[in-house]
Amino acid sequence: MSTVTETGLLTSREIITGEELGSVPLATSGAVLSAARRAAAAAPGWAATPAAERAAILDRAADLLLERAQEAQDLLVREGGSITGKAFYEVHAGAAELRHAAQLATAPQAPHGPGSDPGRDTEVRRVPLGVVGVIVPWNFPVLLGMRSVAPALALGNTVLLKPDPHTPLSGGRLFAEVLAAAGLPEGVLEVVYGDADAGAALVRSPDVSMVSFTGSTEVGREIGATAGRLLKRVVLELGGQNAYVVLPDADIEAAASAGSWGSFLHQGQICMAARRHLVHRDVVESYTEALARRAAALRIGDPYRTDAQIGPVIDRGQLTRIATAVEDAVAQGARLVTGGTVQGQFFPPTVLADVTPKMSVFHAEVFGPVATVTSFADEEEAVELANTSDYGLTAAVYTSDAEQGRALASRLRCGVVHVGDQTVNHDPHLPFGGVGASGNASGFGGQAAIDAFTRWHTLTVSSPARSYPF
Incomplete structure (x- = not known):
């Protein structure tokens, strides 16, 4: 659980005892927009960073997360109410997401067929979207956060991350610390802390090209409507019955x-x-x-x-x-x-x-x-x-x-x-996503992540240059 102080801090507290675990700055809507601008400014440089270098940073982040595994597990238990086994699994699954994303960064792109005009040289490739906004729930903050943050970064996007106010430390501050220590350049990951107002500012920001939201169907519908009106890509992973x-x-x-x-x-x-x-x-x-x-x-x-x-x-x-x-x-x-x-x-x-x-x-x-x-x-x-x-x-x-x-x-x-199994299973290599009130289909895992966090870019070259009748 968390409380807000008069000085504008969001204080995380242990669910059972109420003991203070740490504090982070509560972001106003203006602060969210400023963070989005910083991420947008960092986007061209990060997109131009060689894929192997991006992959190396994510692999180092996985190592660092596992070095801090006990601390991360304790946060998940105290801040979010996890049992120890679930917390252990989640931390290691978060590291697996980072390693899988590193593989995505350097994986060869699937070839695209040539155009119909043999006189044009054609180049078709997947490119980053820009700034990806990620809104993370409290129940699996490390796993569900890394599921979006890691592939978005790997594929050349910058990220604006907003953790749930119940879990600001395990779902936000931990990410920033681990990735910064791994060598992620300043501005490539911006973390903002707050409630629904901060989330709404993230979705509306003109610097955010895409929103990845995991949470309730009710909120997901609102985010989807806003993203649709603003013509932004959105991945929604919502409830399940x-x-x-x-x-x-x-x-x-x-x-x-x-x-x-x-x-x-x-x-x-x-x-x-x-x-x-x-x-x-x-x-x-x-x-x-x-x-x-x-x-x-x-x-x-x-x-x-x-x-x-x-x-x-x-x-x-x-x-x-x-x-x-x-x-x-x-x-x-x-x-x-x-x-x-x-x-x-x-x-x-x-x-x-x-x-x-x-x-x-x-x-x-x-x-x-x-x-x-x-x-x-x-x-x-x-x-x-x-x-x-x-x-x-x-x-x-x-x-x-x-x-x-x-x-x-x-x-x-x-x-x-x-x-031959039950419903709660996760594999970072496999597509995951729901239909109907559960979301707008797969946005995570393997090729689905590449599809979600990049877009097509087509280049044609005519040599000699062409002229036309008028």
Whole structure:
């Protein structure tokens, strides 16, 4: 959590104790615009920097991030409520994003076919966009920040980064320090700290050519509308109401293990979390019992001082929203199997059974540790239920028959599907992005990152120079 002082500082505090962790300057709209101008001034020089040099800086940054791994992990735990295992993974995943971006910087560009006029020499290549604005959420600030910052820098853009006010240190200051120490020139990465006003100024800045936003669908729609009006490129990675489909041939204990991880990791505060467990009616009771048993056994507590598996929810407002969603679901006929009641700063892993598409909890994203269970009779109904959502981020099909799972997965309307696994997976080399209310398709990973953070530039040369009738 964070507080704002009278002197204009944003102070980050530990969620559990309120202890001060550090302060950063709170940016006014004017300060955001000034930072964007500095990034724009640095853009030509950075774009002209040899790709191998850009790659070397990013590789050094990965080394430096890992040298500071314990410090970064502690920040993620204390500032954002991560458990230690999640924090460890996130720091190393952030380093992997830097290394993957370094590879993108020096990768040969895919050849483009010649033009139709044999008398013209043609050169077609991808070039940087200029200044890329990056707005990062609090739940995975290192990973989700590096996922945009690293490839944008690698491909020759400068970056204006705004972390979430809940996590200004792990999502902002850490980036600036590590990349500066790695040799990134001044102005190539500008970090601004603030709330929605700072984010709006970033999006509107005439010096920002593109916006990469990860966060809620509601805010994403506003950013998309503004970017569209200003004719800016925008990558939106938004919410998810992800389906986890369990077929009748599944090993129930293994399926429940994967389902528990997918729903309750980081207190369910993950866009990729398994929210809707769609389970064949022949195994729905045994699966629900196994999932609830695992949920009830998870250790709840302070992840910085204990070996807790479930840490605190990010703030009191989010606790209230989770509790209200569970209460409404029960009032509409859902069966509360385990959990369901606020415990101080925590919300216990919760399983709701007998959920139907007529209930709001089936459709609305509950950004917390709540798994809903809905039964289906056959694969046709499973596909219909999975696709009955405005969202389309990730999904998973759990089965012992990989080919059957592959066939069902091809019918699900979303950006990413995992067969024989759960919904929370990340690979910097693979495209990632959702459809519908989950975003505007892939903007991250491999070729998708190149497509997102560069544009085409076409050059033709006629020799001798041409003349025309008038």
